[in-house]
Amino acid sequence: ILNVEQSPQSLHVQEGDSTNFTCSFPSSNFYALHWYRWETAKSPEALFVMTLNGDEKKKGRISATLNTKEGYSYLYIKGSQPEDSATYLCALLYNFNKFYFGSGTKLNVKP
Amino acid sequence: DSGVTQTPKHLITATGQRVTLRCSPRSGDLSVYWYQQSLDQGLQFLIQYYNGEERAKGNILERFSAQQFPDLHSELNLSSLELGDSALYFCASSVVSGNTEAFFGQGTRLTVV
Numbered sequence: 001i002l003n004v005e006q007s008p009q010s011l012h013v014q015e016g017d018s019t020n021f022t023c024s025f026p027s028s029n030f031y032a033l034h035w036y037r038w039e040t041a042k043s044p045e046a047l048f049v050m051t052l053n054g055d056e057k058k059k060g061r062i063s064a065t066l067n068t069k070e071g072y073s074y075l076y077i078k079g080s081q082p083e084d085s086a087t088y089l090c091a092l093l094y095n096f097n098k099f100y101f102g103s104g105t106k107l108n109v110k111p
Numbered sequence: 112d113s114g115v116t117q118t119p120k121h122l123i124t125a126t127g128q129r130v131t132l133r134c135s136p137r138s139g140d141l142s143v144y145w146y147q148q149s150l151d152q153g154l155q156f157l158i159q160y161y162n163g164e165e166r167a168k169g170n171i172l173e174r175f176s177a178q179q180f181p182d183l184h185s186e187l188n189l190s191s192l193e194l195g196d197s198a199l200y201f202c203a204s205s206v207v208s209g210n211t212e213a214f215f216g217q218g219t220r221l222t223v224v
Contacts, residue, residue, distance in 0.1 A: 043215035093209035099156040
């Protein structure tokens with residue numbers, strides 16, 4: 001079993017704050033990293049798929065970076081809005097097959 | 112709407128019974144993944160099918176099995192159900208395999224009583 005760690009577990013910020021969280025993973029045999037946004041009572045929604053060391057992806061106010069050599073990815077949210085409140089999950093894919101999920105970072109953005 | 116359809120949305124059944132959960136992937140997606148989310152656990156990968164063939168196996172119990180049909184829909188069969196099998200079961204699909212975005216269905220809530 002591979003250990004995928006996400007930190008912090010939860011985060012409370014004010015509307016307009018920028019924030020970031022981390023996904024850490026074993027770097028050997030890495031194949032791909034997925035970031036998901038998961039709102040309560042809904043299903044996970046894909047944000048990014050990252051495969052290359054140094055990858056940077058952006059979607060609106062959300063961006064992510066990947067460092068496969070040291071085994072981490074950062075997710076950034078610029079100018080958080082209440083609608084960004086959700087759990088952000090990372091999932092690692094190793095050796096072309098099994099996915100390993102982190103436990104998520106729960107973000108709460110207060111108006 | 113992700114385009115992935117799971118049925119039923121809710122299922123209540125007794126211990127020892129067998130149920131079948133169904134997933135229709137997005138049009139054009141060849142890969143189907145099954146996940147389990149139990150009450151106090153995160154998402155656990157169960158199994159993946161690609162174009163009708165089993166591709167990868169995760170933490171799937173021997174009492175559980177799955178298949179993907181020629182029309183690419185998939186079924187997850189859970190047998191000899193136990194109370195601990197109560198969970199939210201998600202299906203996701205992607206165009207090919209793990210390096211493309213996966214789209215999740217709304218899940219099937221299974222309650223074993």
